[in-house]
Amino acid sequence: MLAGGVSLILVGMMISNFQMMIIGLTFIAFISLNGWIVGQSELEITRLVPHSNVYKGDLIEVSLTITNKSYRRTQLLEIFDNVPHEMKIRRGINQIRINLGPGQSTKLNYMLRCPLRGHFSIGPISVRHRNAFGLFVNESKIEDLCDITVFPQVRDVEDAMLRADVPKMYTGATTLRTPGPGMEFYSLREYLSTDPIRSINWKAFARTGEMMVNQKTRDAVTDVFVILDTREVSRIGTVLKNPLEMGASAAASLASHFLKRKDSVAMVTYGSRMDFLPPDTGDKQQYKVLSRLASVSPSGSMPLQAVTNALSPRISRGSPVFIISSLEGDGTTLPAIRNLSGNGHEVIILSPSSVDLERLVSRIPRMAYEVLKLERQNRLTAVSGYGAKVVDWMPDVELSQALVQSRG
Template sequence: MEGRRKAAFELGLLLLLAAAGLILRHPGLLVLAIPVAVHFTSGLVLAYEERHPRLAAQRRLSARRLREGDEVEVAVRVENQGVDLELVVVEDPLPPRWTLVDGEPRAVRPLARGECLELRYRARVARGLYRLEAVRAEVRDFLGYSLWRGELACPAPLAVLPRHERLSGIAMAPRRTLVAQGTVLARRAGPGLEFFGTREYLPGDDLRRLDWKAYARVGKLVITEFEEERATEVMVVLDVRASAYPAAGGEELLDHAVRAAAAFCQHFLREGHRVGLLLYGRYLDFILPGYGHRHGERLLRALARAELGHVDVFSELSHLPTRFFPAGSQIVLVSPLAPGDQDTVGRLRARGYSVLVVIPDPLSFERGELPDSREVELAARILELERWEMLRLLLS
């Protein structure tokens, strides 16, 4: 610490002057040592008295739940509950990927007993679940001693959820459906909107479903049947393997993948389906399929904490734990797809799952980080051809 280094320097200078004065028998050197000794002693006394300042901090946020890209206003209030302090430095470090918009998260000023110091700033937030625990504080006296550094606890939770688009018109054909009504055609007659067929009228049938045109042609009462629409179970799988994302721009590409996964989760929940989530790669973050608004909030919070990572056991998509997926359900895989992953998609279909693959394009993000040159253009074309070949195998 700076104060300790300064004290050590003055102590060394004091001993050097005193030793030189005694050895050389030079009273002038001893006289020069007197102000150094006074300064050193007074600094030690003040340091002992102000070693543990009594500071208390409070933090206020303009909101506790935001969408990524929104702005949050932060106010930090530090109160001096002890003796007068000559110089106080308070800093509230911004979390990673936050952008300061207005204000200053740092203040330096004297702080008398009972006075308060306030920080006010506005920042643009990034996706994540945060708990802003503490602010950094530093206290000094006018001599440069009693340097105290520490953290003042002022916890405040903040959830920054991913933004997502509103989807529509997504067709599914899973082999298994639930009893509840939904939007998946169940290949059987029942409540629905799509025409399924006709049959002869039976006593008790709804007269509103009589087909009078058919009666005019055949002379018999005929009932129109519709294809039943039911709900199903949907598992959204978000690939967070670091190896599947480019080294340059991987975090930004993951943000787009998270938004896509969030859009599918919210869409299928609105359609009445049971939706589950699996984050695969860094760890297994699994949420059982469920319904409702609260379940949708749980899914968004899980997506908000998604981060890239690498674990050997999850390094390949072939290790996907299919035992978590209900038999015959719909799987939505959001992944840039590494080489060889298309075989896993084929095996999932062979096991009876209906698979929808959403592929964020990693080449455009990686290309944007590289300079324009003939070599980069040639490499990009080769990689693009490789991905088209992988997509061809995936579709076949």
């Protein structure tokens, strides 16, 4: 409009035509007067997100309260809450056009779905002042970030674990005939100054006249090791369905299952480097496991044997080991599993079928598919020959169903 106005004035001056000059002047006057209307972004915006930790596939309700605290109208503002592109808006919309008077406020509600695990941030909030006639646009940002952690999905594998051909030796807390923290009575002994008052056996005190305390039998727990393959090769497939996504969900489900049974769970991820989460029990450990799994991404090509060699001094004797890997592109798989089995560990391999996952994104000729499938079968058979229980996990099969199909 400015260019048009100036051009009309200049052409009008050239040919002494008042009409063109007046139209040009009017356009320029229009722009000048529009400059008087300035939007303001001095707003108080608060974002309410009820849960900052959610599971993959969950919905998050986001609520923005926008208040104009100043003594001016905001004029036409477009409020846009920046949402990570990995999240999808399920209800409502993350933007609104407002024109708030002094002291007025409004609310913007929308619902997000989190189809991908990971650590994300909602925000910042973009505030765009658009002149009523669309002549001027002025954008500012309010750096209000809200961190969201999306954990992998946790499936219920209780029934599957009972029916599956996987070892049943880890039955949660088992008692050892040694004194220590636990639930069952072990013996009586004399009171020491360090003993808590509540452990005093008052009946024995009344009977003997001496302060006695109850000793409990120590509860021991089984250490379960879960090893998750996060190598570059685990990227094969779609964004939502690939060995890493399936594996992260399986690792979370298994860890959750065992932690619920009061077992101790250790988590190992390997890709470009190895990350080891030492065995522990309880809700805190579950949070650590889920947080670790939320942040894994496919990278690197670390061999499995390097992981098992590094782990061998830390794995408790007889502990079961779950390996979640497609077993692709790693020549050290067989010796690694042989070593683990040889050291007396129960090894269970959950192997997402990368051949079938690849078929989801690219067309593989039938003959090539058959050959690849045969190679994979041979690999799995060879692994099971070393005493490992192997689960060939197809993309369209649920984890609980896949666990039932284990073979050894």
